[in-house]
Amino acid sequence: MFFFRLKRTIKLGAKSLWMHRLRSTLTALGIIFGVSSVIAMLAIGEGASRDAQEKIAQLGSRNIIIRTIKPPEDQAAGGQQQTLMEYGLTYDDAERFQNGIPDVQVIVPNRRISQQALYRTRRVSLEVVGTVPWYPEISPTRVRFGRFLSTTDMHYKQGVCVLDERVVKELFAFDDPIGQDVKIGGDYYRVVGIATEQSKTPASTELETKDATGAKKAAGANVGAMYVPLTTVKERFGEMSLQVSSGGAGTMERVELQEIIVQVQDVDMVMGTRQSVQTLLSRFHKKNDYEIVVPLELMRQAKDFQRIFTIVLGSIAAISLLVGGIGIMNIMMATVSERTREIGIRRALGAKKRDIVIQFLSETLILTLSGGLLGMGLGALIPFFVTHFGQMRTVITGSSLILAFGISGAVGIAFGLYPAYRAANMDPIESLRHE
Amino acid sequence: MIDFRQELDFDAEGPILVMEDLCKSYQLGATELRVLREINLAIARGEYVAIMGPSGSGKSTLLNMIGCLDRPSSGDYRLGGQSVSALDDDDLSMIRGARIGFVFQSFNLIAQLNVVENIEIPMYYQGYSEHESAERACELATMVGLGDRLKHRPSELSGGQQQRVAIARALANDPLIILADEPTGNLDSSSGAEILTILDRLRDEGKTLIVVTHDEHIATRTERVIRLFDGRIDKEEFNTR
Ligand SMILES: Nc1ncnc2c1ncn2[C@@H]1O[C@H](COP(=O)(O)OP(=O)(O)OP(=O)(O)O)[C@@H](O)[C@H]1O
Ligand SMILES: [Mg+2]
Numbered sequence: 127m128f129f130f131r132l133k134r135t136i137k138l139g140a141k142s143l144w145m146h147r148l149r150s151t152l153t154a155l156g157i158i159f160g161v162s163s164v165i166a167m168l169a170i171g172e173g174a175s176r177d178a179q180e181k182i183a184q185l186g187s188r189n190i191i192i193r194t195i196k197p198p199e200d201q202a203a204g205g206q207q208q209t210l211m212e213y214g215l216t217y218d219d220a221e222r223f224q225n226g227i228p229d230v231q232v233i234v235p236n237r238r239i240s241q242q243a244l245y246r247t248r249r250v251s252l253e254v255v256g257t258v259p260w261y262p263e264i265s266p267t268r269v270r271f272g273r274f275l276s277t278t279d280m281h282y283k284q285g286v287c288v289l290d291e292r293v294v295k296e297l298f299a300f301d302d303p304i305g306q307d308v309k310i311g312g313d314y315y316r317v318v319g320i321a322t323e324q325s326k327t328p329a330s331t332e333l334e335t336k337d338a339t340g341a342k343k344a345a346g347a348n349v350g351a352m353y354v355p356l357t358t359v360k361e362r363f364g365e366m367s368l369q370v371s372s373g374g375a376g377t378m379e380r381v382e383l384q385e386i387i388v389q390v391q392d393v394d395m396v397m398g399t400r401q402s403v404q405t406l407l408s409r410f411h412k413k414n415d416y417e418i419v420v421p422l423e424l425m426r427q428a429k430d431f432q433r434i435f436t437i438v439l440g441s442i443a444a445i446s447l448l449v450g451g452i453g454i455m456n457i458m459m460a461t462v463s464e465r466t467r468e469i470g471i472r473r474a475l476g477a478k479k480r481d482i483v484i485q486f487l488s489e490t491l492i493l494t495l496s497g498g499l500l501g502m503g504l505g506a507l508i509p510f511f512v513t514h515f516g517q518m519r520t521v522i523t524g525s526s527l528i529l530a531f532g533i534s535g536a537v538g539i540a541f542g543l544y545p546a547y548r549a550a551n552m553d554p555i556e557s558l559r560h561e
Numbered sequence: 562m563i564d565f566r567q568e569l570d571f572d573a574e575g576p577i578l579v580m581e582d583l584c585k586s587y588q589l590g591a592t593e594l595r596v597l598r599e600i601n602l603a604i605a606r607g608e609y610v611a612i613m614g615p616s617g618s619g620k621s622t623l624l625n626m627i628g629c630l631d632r633p634s635s636g637d638y639r640l641g642g643q644s645v646s647a648l649d650d651d652d653l654s655m656i657r658g659a660r661i662g663f664v665f666q667s668f669n670l671i672a673q674l675n676v677v678e679n680i681e682i683p684m685y686y687q688g689y690s691e692h693e694s695a696e697r698a699c700e701l702a703t704m705v706g707l708g709d710r711l712k713h714r715p716s717e718l719s720g721g722q723q724q725r726v727a728i729a730r731a732l733a734n735d736p737l738i739i740l741a742d743e744p745t746g747n748l749d750s751s752s753g754a755e756i757l758t759i760l761d762r763l764r765d766e767g768k769t770l771i772v773v774t775h776d777e778h779i780a781t782r783t784e785r786v787i788r789l790f791d792g793r794i795d796k797e798e799f800n801t802r
Contacts, residue, residue, distance in 0.1 A: 134691060145673050471669050474630055476658015476686040476734065478651045554630050558669065 139489040146461075153457045154497035156450030157537065161501025161530045162508060164443035168526040169509035171439055173519035175432040182428060184266045184323070185421035190388045190400050192219075194381055197413040213415040214381040219407065223388055227402045232389040234261050237359045239367075240348060243297065244309040250296045253348045254310065256359030262321075264389045267353075272304050272319030275355050279318075283357040287315040290350030291322045308352070313362055315354060396422045447533055450497075451541040458490055458545035469549050470557025479550040486549050490542025491535065498534030502527055575642065576603040577737060577769055578627060583636035585622055585792075596622045598792045600636070604771065606737070609764045611780040612773045614789030620773045621742055623789065627771060628661050628740045629653045641737075658686045662731030664741035668723045670715040676702055676726050677711050683734040694733075701729035705759060721752025728759055738769045745776065757782065 143150040185191065194214030220235045237256030242249055255261075259275045262268060270291065279286050287308060294303050307314040369377045390399050400420050407416055462469070469482055477485075506527075509520035585597035596619045604610055612620050625631040626638065629645055630653075638645045640656065648656070657663075662683075670679045677698045684694035702711055705725040707718075715723050724744060731739055741760070745753035757779060764770050772779065780786045781800060788796040 130690065131688075134685065142673060467669070468671050471671060472682065472686075473654065474628070474657060474663050474669075475683045475730070476654055478654040478686070480651070481654075481686060555625055558630075558665070 135484055135488050136492065138485065139492045143489060143492060149457065150493060153454055154493050156453040157494050157497030157534050158501040158504060160443065160447035160450040161498050161534050162505035163446055164530045165502060165505025165522065165526055166508035167439040167443055169520040169522045170512060170518065171435050172521040172523055175428065176521055177519045178428045179425060182421045182424045186264055186389065187422050187425065188389050188393055188396060189264055189421055190396065190403060191419040192386045192403060193417050193419065194384050195415060195417050197415040210378045210380060212380045213413055215383040215386050215416055217382055219410065220383065220386050222406050223386065223403065226406055227399055229390045229395040229399050230388050231391045232260060232264050234258055234264050234387040235356060235383045236385045237356060238384040239363055241310050243352060245297045245306065248297050250293060251348050252293050252350055252352050254359060255351045255353050256356040257353055258356055261353065264387050266323045267321050268324045270320045270322045274319055275353060279355045280357050283361050284355060285313060285315050285358060286318045288319040288321050288353040289317055291320060292350035293352060294320055296349050321353065393422065396420060447537055451537040454490060454493060455541035455545060458486065458542060462486060462545050462549040466552060466557045466560040469552055470554050470560065473554035474558060482550040483546045486546035487542045491538040494534045494538030498531045501534065502531060505530065577606045577641060579603045579639045581637045583633045583638055585626065586634050596792050600794060602794065604769065607767045607769055608785065609770045609783045611783040611786045612771065612789060613780055613786055618789040619792045620789055624740050624742050624771065624773050628663060629656045658683060658734060660737045662734065662736035662739040664727050664731045664739065664744045666743040666746045668727050670723055670726055672715055675712050675714055676707055679726055680730045680733050682730060687734050697733065701732055705729045720748050721755055724748060724756055728756065738771065739763060741772045743773055743775065
């Protein structure tokens with residue numbers, strides 16, 4: 127009974143809206159744009175935040191990354207005369223972390239050097255990462271084919287390497303890279319494995335690769351990583367490098383390690399361990415030649431930022447929906463006064479006030495909800511184009527759709543109630559006399 | 562809520578409506594405009610009554626009062642033994658919907674709806690099913706001679722046809738009382754005659770009919786003529802047929 131009544135009420139409402147098609151469409155536009163902007167903004171915001179979150183998560187939430195940086199005072203002095211600069215993290219630091227901080231579970235010391243690699247006639251810029259066999263434990267790097275570096279490689283300072291997939295793509299056209307030798311400087315490195323960076327969503331990898339290749343073509347930056355045993359790197363490249371400044375003067379630099387990655391057992395231990403690392407380092411480093419990066423901290427900051435972002439976007443969207451709602455209210459007030467006579471007739475023929483309220487409220491709701499549905503469609507299209515043409519990641523969450531649709535319903539009720547109430551409270555006799 | 566169908570049928574023996582010292586006045590600024598004064602009236606079930614009087618004498622106001630569209634300022638009005646002054650707005654809607662059929666001078670059809678849909682309006686509020694009401698609306702339209710105009714809009718009908726739709730609509734809820742305010746006022750004489758024939762037929766079916774009119778010819782077809790003057794019942798005449 128109730129259901130049939132509802133069905134007929136909707137039919138009636140839809141019919142009278144259909145009679146004023148143009149007006150109804152224009153009125154609904156306010157809601158359509160309001161809802162679609164809510165969805166689009168939330169999708170763009172969510173996409174950006176997930177991108178950030180994932181990039182940070184790749185660094186590892188249980189990791190603490192300590193990086194060598196060039197101390198600022200040396201930077202100022204450099205370029206004046208040719209000197210030897212010693213700075214940065216050392217093997218001793220790594221050992222101290224190992225022995226001095228109880229929560230530390232894994233320690234990975236890394237050397238990172240930009241080099242040109244050669245295979246037959248192909249040449250490519252890459253980053254030589256001198257690392258340890260357990261590097262994959264603390265990074266998203268996974269072996270696709272072959273194997274990773276072994277302790278034997280490490281011990282015997284073998285000339286072997288594991289290549290990043292992207293490097294393989296650039297360096298080996300059709301050949302199977304495993305077992306081939308890649309040349310850097312005067313040395314050969316035999317490829318024992320191919321690694322890939324595992325990522326949660328394929329979409330982001332795709333975009334990242336696009337970025338990477340695009341950037342490479344522009345600036346000749348590194349294509350990817352080549353993992354070599356740390357001991358081999360130490361022996362073959364040494365620890366010295368010549369930095370030529372823009373003035374032409376060169377500076378010899380000696381850096382033992384570019385980074386040390388420390389992993390703790392549990393996320394709860396991250397902040398405490400960070401403190402211990404800081405204390406240890408400040409005791410042995412006179413110069414400010416290191417930075418500590420805590421992905422977990424970054425993640426929290428990103429979340430805070432995301433919250434503010436969402437609030438701002440939400441407020442803008444809410445205002446646009448408010449404007450849409452006022453437009454609807456305006457039209458409904460006009461409709462009610464235009465249909466005064468109809469209201470009088472219906473009241474005379476037995477309609478209760480409630481019936482009139484339901485009639486006009488349902489018209490408003492049909493208007494806003496169908497506007498909401500169309501807005502949802504449009505709102506889903508916008509992020510698609512943003513992703514396609516703007517190469518920006520967007521994520522439409524189910525909750526944003528439900529939220530936007532719910533809001534459009536709420537707007538319908540909030541702004542439809544008053545006109546409907548006005549209609550119901552008109553005096554039947556006066557309404558009948560209305561011209 | 563009161564079930565008015567039962568309430569009204571209960572008192573089937575006595576007069577269907579009774580007015581005692583009923584007054585209606587409007588407050589216009591400082592002056593009080595008394596439109597109806599001390600109306601005392603009883604109408605029996607199945608009676609055919611005409612209300613006549615000069616313009617502004619309060620005929621429409623009285624008819625609205627009878628039809629529970631308006632409330633008296635003072636005095637008592639009982640419909641089927643139930644005092645109307647005691648009822649709230651929704652109850653009045655309920656009575657109108659269940660027991661009263663209105664025919665207005667200016668037809669008052671809803672322009673956007675077709676013939677069938679217009680006739681369906683009272684049934685919609687009485688909770689008829691969609692099928693039931695559509696069927697009954699078609700029957701009624703056929704009864705008033707519009708069986709071939711079911712899908713026409715009011716604007717596509719002549720005045721007489723529109724008024725016949727209005728009569729069909731007034732019958733839709735199977736009312737006890739049919740109230741018509743100058744039903745032929747806007748019609749030429751032949752269309753008017755058609756309407757009067759339909760009203761005669763309704764009287765023969767035992768409906769209570771109350772018609773406001775300026776036309777003495779119509780008055781002669783009724784059983785009683787109530788003449789209003791300046792808000793009072795000036796004279797009551799009984800026609801013997
Ligand atoms: N809402 C109102 N406020 C003030 N005065 C009113 C109101 N409604 C009606 N009147 C007055 O009541 C008087 C009676 O009006 P009513 O419509 O009942 O006359 P009537 O007898 O039907 O006239 P007619 O034959 O022209 O239709 C008129 O003088 C009118 O001005
Ligand atoms: Mg009148």
